[in-house]
């Protein structure tokens with residue numbers, strides 16, 4: 104009995120606390136929240152009735168109290184009753200659940216669409232109509248993870264570039280992945296959809312209140328599965344418009360001219376940034392890699408040997424391994440820069456340069 | 468039948484002793500013992516991996532292991548516990564009990580029986596040694612989802628071969644059990660007079676025969692994708708990663724029932740014995756078991772609600788999954804009705820059985836919550852699911868195994884186990900089990916994904932609590948070890964019918980311990 108009371112109070116306490124589903128920020132999340140509460144209480148109710156009976160029996164019908172065993176068994180009426188009642192309860196649960204599913208899956212008539220691509224271990228957000236493309240990766244510093252610095256408030260739930268959406272608009276996501284299966288999950292919106300290579304799946308949400316909402320990749324995707332968070336910033340219509348404008352200016356400013364010939368230092372400086380953002384997770388910041396799963400770049404036969412082979416593995420990846428084809432992800436300048444960087448830094452000194460024009464010539 | 472008896476008799480005097488006895492044995496009791504010890508060793512091995520996982524998760528930040536190694540730990544913990552600990556333990560019970568409960572002298576195929584067991588250590592060595600190959604053990608999760616699983620190193624191939632071997636062992640074991648039950652029952656023991664444990668194993672064996680080949684097939688497809696240029700699951704080559712999940716769970720869901728149905732059988736033997744009252748609805752228990760087994764084939768995609776299958780499929784799999792609650796409920800109601808107005812005593816087997824009924828039911832309820840597709844969207848791949856399946860597998864299957872061990876130890880060894888130690892084992896296990904897994908429900912609801920080596924700060928307190936529970940639970944299992952060894956070494960002599968209320972053939976017709984070859988002449992069942 105004590106255990107039951109504890110269970111009840113736990114359930115009641117869980118309903119409000121930070122240990123329940125987070126406060127819903129979308130209609131679907133609200134439906135899920137309500138369904139969960141309903142079903143939890145139905146289960147607690149059944150539990151109390153059934154185990155109330157059992158513990159009563161344990162209390163009273165024991166040999167040590169001199170209770171003599173009755174010998175009844177097989178009673179069709181009882182068995183029919185305890186088959187039919189649960190069945191009826193289940194039907195009562197199925198009705199609101201069905202409604203919620205139909206709503207959840209109706210991604211029609213969106214106000215805007217964002218294509219989401221999962222990579223090991225970051226997300227790409229491609230705003231098709233606005234022409235904005237972001238890579239979004241964990242921004243928690245390494246020293247917080249290994250314990251040499253104090254952990255910040257949003258430890259492991261912060262990114263460099265958040266997805267930004269306008270409040271009150273139906274946002275449709277088209278999800279896919281580049282390498283392995285990931286899953287895009289933001290609890291406050293009630294949305295979790297696997298991002299699967301070779302498929303484009305849709306999902307939608309409509310967030311009503313401006314704010315910052317956080318989630319994580321929910322499908323095991325390799326080494327840094329625990330380190331690919333999702334952050335969505337919901338902004339008012341005005342702020343969103345401002346953000347879009349800023350984003351366009353910024354991308355125009357950063358984009359380097361693919362038709363120019365760059366110096367070694369320019370390429371290496373750009374390459375270092377590209378390497379840190381795209382390659383260091385596997386090949387490590389110092390180029391030592393994590394052999395045998397992730398080979399070292401320092402002293403690598405490919406990175407110190409034939410230039411064409413080096414460019415080829417970076418652009419085309421290596422099927423069946425975690426080495427992705429970066430030709431689709433990076434532009435000509437970044438590809439040229441990162442290859443130049445790998446060949447002339449991280450302990451390598453080939454002295455040769457790769458120019459954007461070389462990459463351009465290989466595309467087609 | 469005659470032939471089997473003659474065989475049993477003339478081998479009675481000259482069986483080898485020492486190590487060779489165990490390697491060459493064809494005796495169902497010896498093989499049952501081997502299975503049970505093997506499974507206990509695997510339980511400790513898998514448990515150590517779990518403790519490493521929990522130690523890393525004690526605090527936020529990376530303290531003890533690297534993320535790569537963490538993934539290896541979760542993967543091997545799952546594989547070892549499912550294929551090394553729970554399944555072999557159930558087969559161990561089947562070996563010991565099925566022949567004695569149906570009045571047969573041995574299993575139908577004694578040599579195949581030997582072979583089914585001795586394949587297991589081979590597979591286990593392959594799995595465990597994969598930690599030491601370059602790149603470490605498999606790290607793609609026990610579910611082996613491609614394309615991630617296609618990326619790993621040689622250990623993934625070792626895992627595939629280990630699964631093949633385990634599958635062959637299970638299929639042979641299952642064929643043996645089916646044949647024994649169908650052909651070797653004592654005269655008068657009709658199917659509907661068989662003890663429920665035998666029934667549950669008959670149905671389980673059919674499930675094994677149906678789904679183990681499916682698993683073997685799909686891991687073979689992984690192997691050819693990895694090495695022979697096929698593209699079954701590789702999207703870049705026109706394959707379909709989701710197809711793997713469909714095939715895997717077509718095996719995987721029945722697999723869940725393979726681990727729980729024999730547990731239902733054990734509990735259905737124990738509760739009537741300690742309530743001193745027949746099982747309330749024998750026939751309905753048999754039908755419920757069969758319905759669960761049949762339904763288990765049409766619910767697999769509830770593991771995949773977040774893959775984005777068509778809405779109609781989500782609805783179908785949600786309804787089918789909810790339906791399983793009905794026969795499962797029938798079982799729980801039956802156990803409670805059996806206890807009702809009985810004359811109960813609470814020795815260790817009964818304590819574990821009651822613990823099973825309560826805690827398994829909590830796992831059943833959370834299973835129902837997961838069945839509701841929209842809710843599952845939130846909790847799939849979170850700690851809520853981790854809590855759910857540990858309530859059904861640990862306080863379900865494993866508790867039934869504990870209950871069965873204490874129940875039949877006096878029969879097997881001829882000695883009573885130490886009741887004080889048994890009770891201590893039960894209470895410590897139950898307290899720490901709940902400290903370990905109950906908080907995980909809340910972690911999952913609050914948004915903590917599973918299979919992560921590090922987590923955000925708001926999850927810290929309950930993770931610390933769970934780790935305390937894990938070490939308590941793990942250490943409590945040493946009490947079982949001590950209790951079992953003491954019981955084998957000696958102790959109060961156990962009567963043939965150790966438990967007043969137990970009425971299957973091994974209790975009513977055989978001494979404790981039973982002779983090496985029991986039922987050389989079959990008993991007659993009225």
Ligand SMILES: [Cu+2]
Nearest residue numbers: 285320324331
């Ligand atoms: Cu991921």
